[in-house]
Amino acid sequence: MTQHPSHDTITIELAAMANGGRALGRVDGQVVFVPYTIPGERVEARIVESRGRALFAEGITLLEASADRVYPECPHFGPGRCGRCQWQHIHYDAQLLLKQDVLADQLMRIGGLDETILERTLKPIIRSPSAWQYANSLSFTITPDGLALPSLDNDRQVVIETCLILHPDLQDVLSKVQFEPDAKVERVRLMRGTEGAPMMVLSVIDEADAPELELDFTASVNLILPDLTPVNLIGDLHVTVMVNGRPYRVTAGSAIRANYDQIGALIGAAEAGLALQGGESVLDLYAGVGLFAASAAMLGAQVTAVESYPSAAADAVENTADLPVTVIHDTVENALQSSTASTPDAVIVDPPSDGLSLAAMDALGQQVRPRRIVYVSSDAATLGRDIKRLVRHGYSVENIQPIDLSPQTYYLDSVVTLTRA
Numbered sequence: 001m002t003q004h005p006s007h008d009t010i011t012i013e014l015a016a017m018a019n020g021g022r023a024l025g026r027v028d029g030q031v032v033f034v035p036y037t038i039p040g041e042r043v044e045a046r047i048v049e050s051r052g053r054a055l056f057a058e059g060i061t062l063l064e065a066s067a068d069r070v071y072p073e074c075p076h077f078g079p080g081r082c083g084r085c086q087w088q089h090i091h092y093d094a095q096l097l098l099k100q101d102v103l104a105d106q107l108m109r110i111g112g113l114d115e116t117i118l119e120r121t122l123k124p125i126i127r128s129p130s131a132w133q134y135a136n137s138l139s140f141t142i143t144p145d146g147l148a149l150p151s152l153d154n155d156r157q158v159v160i161e162t163c164l165i166l167h168p169d170l171q172d173v174l175s176k177v178q179f180e181p182d183a184k185v186e187r188v189r190l191m192r193g194t195e196g197a198p199m200m201v202l203s204v205i206d207e208a209d210a211p212e213l214e215l216d217f218t219a220s221v222n223l224i225l226p227d228l229t230p231v232n233l234i235g236d237l238h239v240t241v242m243v244n245g246r247p248y249r250v251t252a253g254s255a256i257r258a259n260y261d262q263i264g265a266l267i268g269a270a271e272a273g274l275a276l277q278g279g280e281s282v283l284d285l286y287a288g289v290g291l292f293a294a295s296a297a298m299l300g301a302q303v304t305a306v307e308s309y310p311s312a313a314a315d316a317v318e319n320t321a322d323l324p325v326t327v328i329h330d331t332v333e334n335a336l337q338s339s340t341a342s343t344p345d346a347v348i349v350d351p352p353s354d355g356l357s358l359a360a361m362d363a364l365g366q367q368v369r370p371r372r373i374v375y376v377s378s379d380a381a382t383l384g385r386d387i388k389r390l391v392r393h394g395y396s397v398e399n400i401q402p403i404d405l406s407p408q409t410y411y412l413d414s415v416v417t418l419t420r421a
Helices: 092-109 115-121 168-176 260-273 291-298 310-319 334-339 359-366 381-391
Strands: 011-014 023-027 030-033 042-051 054-064 139-143 146-150 157-159 184-189 197-202 220-225 230-234 238-243 247-253 283-287 302-309 325-329 347-351 372-377 397-403 412-419
Touching: 011 030, 011 054, 030 042, 054 168, 054 197, 092 115, 092 381, 092 397, 092 412, 115 397, 139 157, 146 359, 168 184, 238 260, 247 310, 260 291, 260 347, 260 372, 260 397, 260 412, 283 291, 283 334, 291 302, 291 310, 291 325, 291 347, 302 310, 334 359, 359 381, 372 381, 381 397, 381 412
Parallel strands: 030 054, 197 220, 283 302, 283 347, 302 325, 347 372
Antiparallel strands: 011 042, 023 030, 042 054, 139 146, 139 184, 146 157, 184 197, 220 230, 238 247, 372 412, 397 412
16 A cells, blocks of 8 residues: 655545545545545545545645536635535535435444445435525634634634625624624624524623624624623524424524524424324423424423523523423433433434433433434434444334535434334
């Protein structure tokens, strides 16, 4: 095997897309990852890094282009620029096929599922109604030169003047907001509801660090302190998001998926996985502001929802006040060790991208042991890892529904139903 040191120039044909958004190929027996390329393309590339047995390269010359390549519309997209989008150079129809392929690959290689199971359970991806201007929430770092997003390798911050995945209401805020160079604000999250004014959520070390504000546009402004307490400065402390005709309060600091057009699809897939008939008990873990808890309760279930983030737990209480839902403000690990988790008929889990902790997984599979688990995932690799663990605990995969909430990126959400005999 020829070892290629950094800065070597190679010619490579890309064979597949990897989780993380880079296409991969092989040169002299070594795997090489190249960003901003597409499987089937041939490129001249320069090796920039070696990690174990894998090489990472940057493209120099596109020798043979894919028919799926399109011209990126964003001026900030590309090598050395903003890394928030990784796939603007790929036609959206092709993005969907690549996401489906990457998900299948991760579920086979990491999850241990065979092709026969995937042929039976993996459904076609649900595309986003909008491939652009779909993001109703996005966080930026504040730099002396303006609001910034990280580069692809997260090694620098790129000042952003326009963002084509951002909802127009938030693009308007982005184009107008400015902070003094000495402002003691670390990050700002721009977000909006489905009605009302946009919101800026500022992360600060201390309430005394609140900047002096002069707005020439309409927006609510809130601080988030290190202890996660939200502090209202201007306007409202929360936004309202309508989902399936029902209003949900989302307080500054609480999280909700940014593509509101696809939240209904997530809920629908979760409802199908729960297969509720009425009267069942459901445990909702990482409940957020109560979206899945409310949907299950409206189908006749008695729901216990567990959420550790303070404002999100308070939102869940507000958003399910008219429904048979009990909200527990605690960590998932603590809740699973308590009587809170005693023999529910079904469990919904919607963990962060790093998936379930080992303690939560073992408690779920060995002690709680519900008949059905509906796993809402935002990362294919950790989904594969957690499915493998759940299969070891006696569960089998019944259905996998991928849903694209993040066009122009490699990110993919999925709803997986697992059952125990």
